[in-house]
Amino acid sequence: MTTQDMRTETTGALDGLKVLDFTQMLAGPFCTQLLADQGAEIIKIEPMSGDTTRKVGPFHPDDKLRAFGGYFQSANRNKLSLVLDLKKAQAREIVLKLAEQADVVVENYRPGVMDRFGLSYEVLREKNPKLVYASIRGFGDPRTGDSPYIDWPAFDVVSQAMGGLMGITGPDANTPIKVGPGLGDLVPAVLAAYGIMSAVFRAQRSGRGQFMNVAMVDGVLALCERAVYQYSYQGKVPHPEGNQHPLLCPFGMFPARDGWITLACQSEDFWHQLCTLMEREDMLADPRFADNQSRVKHREAVCDAVSAYTIRYTKRELTERLGGHVPFGPVYDIADIHADPHFQGSGMLAEVEQPGMDRTLTIAGVPIRMTETPGKIRHRAPLLGEHTDTILLKAGYSEAEIARWRAAGALA
Incomplete structure (x- = not known):
């Protein structure tokens, strides 16, 4: 699909919502992908080296290009890629201009990183009072809460452990186990998407945006709500109980x-x-x-x-x-899923283009179904910097300015 097709194709329920996406890895990209699947325009702003998951794979053996593998493809479809070096003043000026035209900014850096770039919520809010600024962090943000671990980095396994999920999952009381999918990333991502749209709804009516944060460990604890009330109501510390339910049988x-x-x-x-x-x-x-x-x-x-x-x-x-x-x-297992007629007919086994290959590959589809504005996969994940020129030209910059900034190393 060409860039022109991306701009003109009829989109979904979030058509017209413009999001600046500074996220990497899984939690942030999955959050913004949920918005993209419903038609939001997601401008993925990547560093010069790109999102680190571009290099993670897995790569198909027939992939001649290896621009990105399954990990990146599965969390970044329906997005545009703009490459900026945020250490450069020109790149920061570009972000400030794009933020004036945006509805949402999403980032999952550690606290203070965007502040050091001169792109904090407070700075961007001055440019655009309606802006919703969302962050996903391991242990929250000083703007919305306090934690002794506020500066700690976190990934899926950390939030599964400290949020309580591993403590109630396993074959017996003495053997906690990490859940297979990255729920420590994915649950906070879903909650963040819900929070973003709640804040956008208010901003559209009030004219005022706000800062919104989801702590990954808090999102996992919300998933483990049963353990909270078991401790409160029964004085019980739940432990892994194998493959049965502690309150229901069979x-x-x-x-x-x-x-x-x-x-x-x-x-x-x-x-x-x-x-x-x-x-x-x-x-x-x-x-x-x-x-x-x-x-x-x-x-x-x-x-x-x-x-x-x-x-x-x-x-x-x-x-x-x-x-x-x-x-x-x-x-x-996944082979059973591929063979089952439900998944064959549900659209959950979606085919996407893979750069470097002459055939499509399969990723998980869009589970949210709407009759009037169906969410869907409109195009594959972007190549690094694939849409830099398109985005900047649309924002009002000239080809000469773009070429000058590229030569200065501010963008790619």
Whole structure:
């Protein structure tokens, strides 16, 4: 897709929203990608060396260019790339001018970095009082809260650990485990996108923007809300409990002959249905299983009975027997997902161009569905500096100015 196509193509619900994106790695880029998928114009402002994830990969063996791999592609689609050296005065002046025309600025540097560039919220607010300035940091920002760790760097594994997610995840009470996906990045990213649009809604009505921050550890703690009230209401420190639920039963993972499946039959209707499907109506008359609270108390007996049934069948056979009757799902790997008709029809396996290759590759699609303004993947992630000239010409700079600044090393 050409740059001209990008500018003229009908976009989504956020068409007209202009975002300056100073983020790198995963949390910030995923946040701005959520906005881009719904039609916002995202100008990704990268340093001269580019977002560090451009070099991370993974790279397809047929990729002759290696401009970026799957990591970068999956978090930076639908964006434009502008390369600036923010240590140069000319680059800072460009940002100030772009900020006058923008609705949102998003960054995930450590506290004080943008201030040292002369591009703090306070400076940009003087240029544009309606500007929403959003940051995603490990432990917050002095403008919105206090923390002894405010200057600490953080990544996914740190926020999973300190936010409580690892402390309630694992096979047993003594073995905390990191969750596979980068939820320590992704959950704060989703919350930040929600916060940005809340602030934009207010700015459009009041004419006043504001500073907004999501601390990564706080976002993870919000995800772990159950642990908070268990400690408060019960005086209990929750620990990893394997693949079952501490408050509901049966609710968790059970063995199949060729893998694992999940069931969630805590309500009486679903419990009765499950017992009937298992041909274990005798369990309905057992007082140990009379209600959810009783079943939780006798969890081992319940899980043993359900497991004795599920282990007799394959995942496919259990799908045929239980699917649609009770809350049920087989545990999938990515090959299973690719083969499942739901994902084949849902658009969640999206094909994108990969520079350096003559065929497309697959990334996760857009899960938010709208009837009038559907979000979608409009174009691949950008090459480094691919849109520098286009963005600056649109902002009112001349070709001669752009060439002079490029020669001075302020942009690429």
